[in-house]
Amino acid sequence: MLNSVNRKVFLLYPNLIGYARAALLLLSVFAFHVGLLRFAVGSYAVSQLLDAVDGEVARRLGQCSEFGAALDMIIDRVSTIALYFAIAAKSARAGLLIFLLLLGDVGGHWLFMYTELKLGESHHKNSAHLPPGLKHPTSEAMHQKLMIGGNP
16 A cells, blocks of 8 residues: 555655656557647657656656656657557558567666566666766766767
8 A cells, every 4th residue: 555655755746747748658559549749759858868868867856766667668669669650551561660669668678677686786777787878977868868869
């Protein structure tokens, strides 16, 4: 049962940003479905930019949580899946490629996260087991997201 301390995690600022990301993603999917492509791309892009913001806010405010990390990863995966489905909707020939990309994306993230948790890491971006070039330091998180525009 959730007590008042556990319930507070749902209202932490980074998690509120995560809910906004999810809402924008749903809005993007709906807009794509009804043919509002520019609006779909815009809301998807804002959702992706907020992906950099939520982690930065969590670290700066000391509001990192397991729930927030899971929420972030789930929204990342769902947003990638939504993008793949949008591509598949426009190109029927891309089906097998989309399936393989999804399998690699979701399976790879799950395997990496599970391995890191078993090794005692608190977050996949801070892993001591990553080569230096793949670490995700807080000071560069926003810059990386803005420069490459993808999911870390």
